[in-house]
Each structure stands twice: as C-alpha cells, then as structure tokens.
Amino acid sequence: MSTPDPYPQQPQQPPAQQPPPPYAPYAAQYPPYGYPYMPRPTNGMAIAAMVCGIAGACSPIGILGLIFGTIAKRQIQERGEAGEGMATAGIVLGWIGVAATVLLIGYYIFLFAILGTAVNELGNIDPSDWPTDDPTWMISLLGGVLSASF
Template identity: 65%
Template structure:
C-alpha cells in the first residue's frame, strides 16, 4: 500500500494525495479524502445549535414615529392631529436616513392625523353652514 507524503517515509517524495471528494479506486487503491461524493457534508454545529455569530441586533425605533402614532390616536383638542402629521413626516425622513425601525407607526400617525384634520374641516363646514 502506498503512503502519501509522510515525512521520512521512503518513496513519499513527489507523490500527492488525491483531490477532495476523489472516489476510491478499485480495491487496494488510494483512500478517498473528505466526505463521500453522494451527499452534502454534515452541518458544522449540528441541529438545534445557534449559529456561531450570535443573534441579530434589533434596530432602534424612531421616537417621532411613536409620538406621531400616539398623537394621531389621541387627537388632543385636534392640535394632536396636526402634530401627528408634522412628527409623522419628519419621522419617515429620519427613518430613511438612519435606517431605523418604526415606519409603520409613522404612517399610522400620518393617516390618523389626516383623519383628524378631515374632522376639523367637517366641523368648520358644519359650523359655518349652521350660522347661515
């Protein structure tokens, strides 16, 4: 049997081992190195173990997005609707620039702010119409 590149072994000079995944030759041939050629290698850490690099880091939620949603829900004497619009649009631009989370909350604040402004408009139209 032939030895492959074993230092100090007679006749090992100039011989190279077969490449990775090399199928074994006929009986008595060189041994194959690596996993068998008929399947993928096993997972390095096995099933049920977390990956070696840890868990992903959660993104920060934009504070103005939270404020826009809260003010859009509360409608504090209708000034909250206007502030929800201002905070919502400002939060969306900050979220795009900084890569923060909270875009859905900013959109909710904007939508609720426009609903509040619509109610303000209806109240003004009803008030003017009742005086005429």
C-alpha cells in the same frame, strides 16, 4: 486465645473503570448561521406621531401626528431605525384628524349661517301676529331661511 477480627481487612482494589460514553461530545461550539440579531432602535418621532394621531383622530391635534409622521419617515430612511408602521399610522390618523377638523369648521359655519338667517326672519315677523294657533308659520319661516341662505 485470641478472638478473630470481625471486620477482616480486604485487599484494596483499584476503582472500576467507567465505560466510555456511546458518543463523543462536540469538540467545539460553532456559531449560529447568519449574523446575530441586533434590534434596531425605534424612532421617537414615530412614537409621537402615532400617539398624536390616535389622540387627534377627530381633533386638531391630528395635525401634529401628520407633521411628526412625515418627519419620522424621513429620519427612518436616513438612520435605518424601526418604527415605519407607527409613522404611517400617525400620518393616516393625522389626515383623518385634519379632514374631521375641516368638516367640523364647515358644519359650524353652516349652522351659524342658518341660525343667523332664521333669527333675521323672526325679526321680520309682525309681533301682533303672535301667539298664533296656525302651524304654517314654521313653513313660511323655513321657506324664508332657505331662500335667503341659498
């Protein structure tokens, strides 16, 4: 007697067909609207103008920010580069640096003029009057300095 095969051979069936997707995929990709974005290069003079303007906002280096910013504005218009805001910042900070430098030089000239006059007035005082307990000597010194300066 033969034993029955525990794994009987089943007839091969073709693979089941997959149902079609509910929508068809796009046939072709369309390009995006408009032109592709191409970033413009930033003008190097504009970067230099802004750096010199920041570093020289209260010093003579601000003059370089003013010069570089003016050159950068012209180059940006000719070449179509980016960085106009940085060039403007360099120009503005450059003018602030120039104004601060002029005011500082004027302050030092005024200070040395007043100190020179004060030293001259102290030289006109009779040394035999020193030291004195009279506090009015300062008022007379100040009056002499102001009358000689203005």
